[in-house]
Amino acid sequence: MVKLTIPQIEQKATEIRRDIIRMLAAAGSGHSAGPLGLSDIFAALYFNVMNIRPEEPEWADRDVFFLSNGHCVPVQYATMAEAGYFPVEELLTLRKFGSRLQGHPEREKLPGLENTSGPLGSGLSQASGYAYSLQYLDENPRRFVYVVMGDGELNEGNIWEAAMFAGKYKLSQLVAFVDRNNIQIDGTTEDVMPLEDLKGKWESFGWHVVEIDGHNITSIIDATSQARAITNRPTVIIAHTIPGKGVDFMEYNYKWHGMPPNAEQAKEALEDLRTLGGQITHEGAGV
Amino acid sequence: MSYPLNPDLYSDDVKYEPIRAGFGRGLKAAGEVNENIVALCADLTESTQMHLFRDAFPKRFIEVGIAEQNLVTVASGLARAGKIPFTSSYAAFSPGRNWEQIRTTVTLNNQPVKIVGSHAGVSVGPDGATHQMLEDIALMRVLPNMVVVAPGDSIEAEKATRAIAENGKPSYIRLAREKTPIFSTEESPFEIGKAYVLKEGNDVTLLGTGALTYELLKAAKLLEEHGIDAEVIHVPTIKPLDREAILKSARKTGRVVSAEEAQVAGGFGGSIAELLSEALPTPLKRIGMYDRFGESGAPAELMEHFGLSGNKIAPEVKTWIEHTAKYHQEF
Incomplete structure (x- = not known):
C-alpha cells in the first residue's frame, strides 16, 4: 500500500474519528473514548507503518495487527474501511444483526482481522505467538507483528505472562502499543489499580520501552522505526493519549469509555472534530 | 468386523501403561509427518510426556513456564501463523484455569489449537482433590467448535493424538496419570466421532x-x-x-x-x-x-x-x- 505523508495521515485520522462518531451514533451502543484516542495510532499504522494489502488481506508477506482491547474495534473498522478493506458505508452496520462488524472483533467474520478479542488481556499473547513463529519457526525477519493494548487491561495477569514470555524469547519482531489514556470503567487507572512505574515494569521484563505523544503522527512512526531497528528485544510503545481525543466534551472524561453519542451529541462532536493544535485540518471536516 | 480386543484382556498379565505415554508417542509421530506441528508446555514436559516431542524436535518445542493462560493464547497466535499447536499441562490447570482464553481465542476464534489435559480423574491419587480434574469434560464439551476425546488406553491415545493433529479443529484430549490396562490392539480402529x-x-x-x-x-x-x-x-x-x-x-x-x-x-x-x-x-x-x-x-x-x-x-x-x-x- 502507498504510504501517506504526515499531513495526509493527520487528515485520515480526522476522517477515522468522523467515521467512529457516525458509526457509534448509528449503533446506539459501543465505546467512544478509546477509539477516538487511538485514531492517530491506527491511521499511522495502516497508512504508513504496516506493510499490508487491503485488497489481499491474507497476503503472505503482510505485517500483522492484533487488537487486544477488543472494545476499541470501532477505530479498527473505521481505519480498515478507509484503507479499502471494505466499503465505508458498511461501517453503519456496526453492532447490528447480520453485520460483519461485530461489537467485539471476530476474526472469521471479517477478512483482515487477525484475532478475536473482547475479554481483556489476551492480545499480547496472541501477538507473541505469531512473532515467535516468524522469528524462530519461519525464520522470516521481514515481517512484523503489531499489537494495541489498553492501559486498563494491564490489570490482567495474562498480559504479564505474555510480557515475560516475549522478554524471555527476545521477540524483536513484536511491537506493542499501550494506549496510556489513564482511564478505565470505574475511574482513572491510578485510582482503580495503579500501573506506575509502567516504563520500569516493562523494562524489568526485558522490553525496550519508548514513551510518546500518541497523537503525534511523526512520533508514532519514529517509535515504530526504532522498534524495528532493535533486534534483541521486543518493544513497547507507551503512547500517551487523550481519551475521546478530538471531541471537546468527551476528552479526559472516563464516563465516555463505554457510551456512544446520541444524535444531538454526534452532531456537536462532528462539528467539534479538530487536531491536537485545535485546528480543523481541512475544510468540510464537520458534518 | 468386530473390534480386535487385546487377547490378554482378562488375564492377570494384561499390560498396563499410562494413557499419557501413548499421547507422547503419538505427538512425536505426528510431528514426524507434519512440520507445522509445534508443542507448548507449562513446566510439566515430562509429566505430560511431551518430552518425546521436545527431544525429537527441539526447535518446535516452546516452554512457556507456569502460565496456563499464556499457554493457550500464545498457541492461538501460533495457529494464526499457520502452525498446529499442542498445549499440555495438567487438566486441573488447562483447561481448569484458562477456560475463557480457550473460549475466546481458540474456539470462537476457531483456531486448531490442541488442549492436552493430563492427570484427569481421581486416579491421580495421592495429590488429592486439587489435582484430580473432574470437570474438564463439561468445560470443554460445552464450547462450540471444540472436539473432545478421552482415549481408552495408551495405544488408542497414540492414534487419537495423530488424528487430532490433522483434524484442523480446536480439540481437547483427556489423559490420565496412572497406568491402566490396555484393552485395544494396534489393529483396533480409531476415528474421531466413532464409538x-x-x-x-x-x-x-x-x-x-x-x-x-x-x-x-x-x-x-x-x-x-x-x-x-x-x-x-x-x-x-x-x-x-x-x-x-x-x-x-x-x-x-x-x-x-x-x-x-x-x-x-x-x-x-x-x-x-x-x-x-x-x-x-x-x-x-x-x-x-x-x-x-x-x-x-x-x-x-x-x-x-x-x-x-x-x-x-x-x-x-x-x-x-x-x-x-x-x-x-x-x-
Missing part, C-alpha cells in the same frame, strides 16, 4: 469413555456370571458423539449405563442423558462422580471407593437392572 462395540449383548448397554471402558469390560464379564448379557461400547469421542451407534444399541437393549472418571453433571453421562432424553428416552444409569470432589489415596483404592472399578460397577448395574424396566418403543 465402537467391544462386546455385543442384549440386556443392557454399557457406554464407557477413557479408561473406564476397561472397567466396563470387567463388569460385563462379572454380569455374565449372573446371566446378564451386557453390550459394551467404547466412546472415546465425547464430542461429536456417535449418536447413531449409541441409539442403535439403546434401541436393542432398552437400558443404558454410562461410565466416566469425571463429574456426571455436564460430563459424559450428561451428554448421554441429553441424547437419550431427546432422541430415545431410555432408562439411564450414570456411573461417575456425583457432585463431589475426590481426595488423597492410592489410585486403585480411590477407584474402588468412588464405585468406578469393574467389581463395584457390576453389582451396581445388576441391582439397577433388576429395578428398571426396559424402554419400549410404544412409550
Whole structure:
C-alpha cells in the first residue's frame, strides 16, 4: 500500500474519528473514548507503518495487527474501511444483526482481522505467538507483528505472562502499543489499580520501552522505526493519549469509555472534530 | 468386523501403561509427518510426556513456564501463523484455569489449537482433590467448535493424538496419570466421532469413555456370571458423539449405563442423558462422580471407593437392572 505523508495521515485520522462518531451514533451502543484516542495510532499504522494489502488481506508477506482491547474495534473498522478493506458505508452496520462488524472483533467474520478479542488481556499473547513463529519457526525477519493494548487491561495477569514470555524469547519482531489514556470503567487507572512505574515494569521484563505523544503522527512512526531497528528485544510503545481525543466534551472524561453519542451529541462532536493544535485540518471536516 | 480386543484382556498379565505415554508417542509421530506441528508446555514436559516431542524436535518445542493462560493464547497466535499447536499441562490447570482464553481465542476464534489435559480423574491419587480434574469434560464439551476425546488406553491415545493433529479443529484430549490396562490392539480402529462395540449383548448397554471402558469390560464379564448379557461400547469421542451407534444399541437393549472418571453433571453421562432424553428416552444409569470432589489415596483404592472399578460397577448395574424396566418403543 502507498504510504501517506504526515499531513495526509493527520487528515485520515480526522476522517477515522468522523467515521467512529457516525458509526457509534448509528449503533446506539459501543465505546467512544478509546477509539477516538487511538485514531492517530491506527491511521499511522495502516497508512504508513504496516506493510499490508487491503485488497489481499491474507497476503503472505503482510505485517500483522492484533487488537487486544477488543472494545476499541470501532477505530479498527473505521481505519480498515478507509484503507479499502471494505466499503465505508458498511461501517453503519456496526453492532447490528447480520453485520460483519461485530461489537467485539471476530476474526472469521471479517477478512483482515487477525484475532478475536473482547475479554481483556489476551492480545499480547496472541501477538507473541505469531512473532515467535516468524522469528524462530519461519525464520522470516521481514515481517512484523503489531499489537494495541489498553492501559486498563494491564490489570490482567495474562498480559504479564505474555510480557515475560516475549522478554524471555527476545521477540524483536513484536511491537506493542499501550494506549496510556489513564482511564478505565470505574475511574482513572491510578485510582482503580495503579500501573506506575509502567516504563520500569516493562523494562524489568526485558522490553525496550519508548514513551510518546500518541497523537503525534511523526512520533508514532519514529517509535515504530526504532522498534524495528532493535533486534534483541521486543518493544513497547507507551503512547500517551487523550481519551475521546478530538471531541471537546468527551476528552479526559472516563464516563465516555463505554457510551456512544446520541444524535444531538454526534452532531456537536462532528462539528467539534479538530487536531491536537485545535485546528480543523481541512475544510468540510464537520458534518 | 468386530473390534480386535487385546487377547490378554482378562488375564492377570494384561499390560498396563499410562494413557499419557501413548499421547507422547503419538505427538512425536505426528510431528514426524507434519512440520507445522509445534508443542507448548507449562513446566510439566515430562509429566505430560511431551518430552518425546521436545527431544525429537527441539526447535518446535516452546516452554512457556507456569502460565496456563499464556499457554493457550500464545498457541492461538501460533495457529494464526499457520502452525498446529499442542498445549499440555495438567487438566486441573488447562483447561481448569484458562477456560475463557480457550473460549475466546481458540474456539470462537476457531483456531486448531490442541488442549492436552493430563492427570484427569481421581486416579491421580495421592495429590488429592486439587489435582484430580473432574470437570474438564463439561468445560470443554460445552464450547462450540471444540472436539473432545478421552482415549481408552495408551495405544488408542497414540492414534487419537495423530488424528487430532490433522483434524484442523480446536480439540481437547483427556489423559490420565496412572497406568491402566490396555484393552485395544494396534489393529483396533480409531476415528474421531466413532464409538465402537467391544462386546455385543442384549440386556443392557454399557457406554464407557477413557479408561473406564476397561472397567466396563470387567463388569460385563462379572454380569455374565449372573446371566446378564451386557453390550459394551467404547466412546472415546465425547464430542461429536456417535449418536447413531449409541441409539442403535439403546434401541436393542432398552437400558443404558454410562461410565466416566469425571463429574456426571455436564460430563459424559450428561451428554448421554441429553441424547437419550431427546432422541430415545431410555432408562439411564450414570456411573461417575456425583457432585463431589475426590481426595488423597492410592489410585486403585480411590477407584474402588468412588464405585468406578469393574467389581463395584457390576453389582451396581445388576441391582439397577433388576429395578428398571426396559424402554419400549410404544412409550
